[in-house]
Amino acid sequence: MKTSDFDYDLPEELIAQKPAAERDGCRMLVMDRATGALEDRIFRDIADYLRPGDLLIANETRVMPARLLGAKRGTGGAAEVFLLRQHGTPLENRSALWEVLVRPGKRLKPGTGAVVDFTDAAGNVALSAEIVDWAAPSSQSASTDGAQKGERIARLTTQLPSLDEALHAVGHTPLPPYIKDYSGDEELYQTVYSRRESSAAAPTAGLHFTPELIASLRERHVRWETVELEVGLDTFRIVDEDDPERHVIHTEYYTVPQRTVDAVTETRERGGRVIAVGTTSVRSLESAWDAESGVLASREREATSLYILPGYQFHVVDALVTNFHVPRSTLMMLVSAFSTRERIMAAYRHAVEERYRMLSFGDAMFIR
Structure with missing residues (x-):
């Protein structure tokens, strides 16, 4: 495995410089993690892929005026x-x-x-x-x-x-370095459900949800719970080492409340799926897994340097809502671990060919 395995050609003009006109009106690439099959949809169509009893878990952190x-x-x-x-x-x-x-x-x-x-x-x-x-x-x-x-x-x-x-x-509100001269509403770089200001960057997969969409999903008996991970600037770093296993990943602080642990347990017992909204939610949930006891445990602002590479066994997360990520980043490695590198890279080639809007203000991907 090499870092170059997670590289792809990202045309500069595809890097979104402003949010979509409607949060849930952006495009969404749906991928079957087992087969790699792709569908081009609109984000609000995510309701078509969720079942009663499923559980969405989002990172509710808010970006500081840093x-x-x-x-x-x-x-x-x-x-x-x-x-x-x-x-x-x-x-x-x-x-x-x-x-x-x-x-x-x-x-x-x-x-x-x-x-x-x-x-x-x-x-x-x-x-x-x-x-x-x-x-x-x-x-x-x-x-x-x-x-x-x-x-x-x-x-x-x-x-x-x-x-x-x-x-x-x-x-x-700080924006990623690849967003140039944005002068619009800074609140559009915050999720609609954000709470405590503790991050230097937004958990961007959640930017696509609206209060109306969340309410409609709840009406369909799709549950909604939250975690908190304090996103740092290192989330934008690319991996410099040729061997990704030599990379030292950044440390971040996360919280998984007991109510979320209980919701995961109940969802599992009823045959539902745990769907992480964003890679920060993935890192929080997987970091909170207690390997010794084989259960998810509540955590209160604990440090994590969990580095997810292909070959990682996921213990909590069954599906993932995410954005498209920077080439050669730890986030590319995480999403590759959630399926396979080959399927993810094929999905990214499709997204580029179909002119999806990429990165933080860009379109979404649902890996199911």
Whole structure:
């Protein structure tokens, strides 16, 4: 197995730069995971493939306003701070340490007293970020220099009543790097069922669901439950190593509540299928599988670095709603493991030939 086995030709013009006009009106490629048979449908047609007693499980995380554009204090030079994850516990309601990416990195080094100020719509400084340290090495992004691709620790402070208020006054919803100059409604990069802001990127397979579609599925006795996985930027990384098994996958935090565990158990007992909405839901559910006891267990914000490659045995998930993924990514490997590499690559060739819209704002795939 080679990383190049998961590569495919992705024409740049097929990378969707904006959402579909209707969330559930996008195209959907349906694939039989056992035979590779394909059907071209519309996403709302997913109701035709679901049966009473099936269970959909989605990642309800919400994208943070993690992209902060400001000016370096003292020079006024433009600077960007991108929030990755909170570091430790909040210092107080108006101060906290965060692991961040910064730009320009050469001018925002720890130990130099570098501070970036961010202004609200009225031009007032609502938030400041002092760069205080390098982020410690971790499996998030291995590096030999201890700096982890330039990740820093920043102390965020505000004079507003809370950091949350300050972030919403100055922050922007981050979009993947392959989406250029999108100026539409940032809420369209959020799922309609999202709740707690904890991710740097959206669980994009869920973007196609509408409240009306979810309600209609429930009326058909298709159950709906959720998990939470805090999606990091490394989800967009391609695998650099020729041998994918040498790749060190990123760590993310996930939660599987007891109600979801109970729903999976009941679904299994009644002969229904567990259908994951997105690869992040897959990773959450499969990470929560207790191999020793042979059951799914509830989890509360536990770390996972589960790396799913072809040959992996799925314990919880029977079918998968997903988007089309970046070539040579761990997500291409995961969906290949859910069927076979050959069938997935054939499906992707079909999608390209039929001019499907690809990646985060793009069309959907249902592997059943």
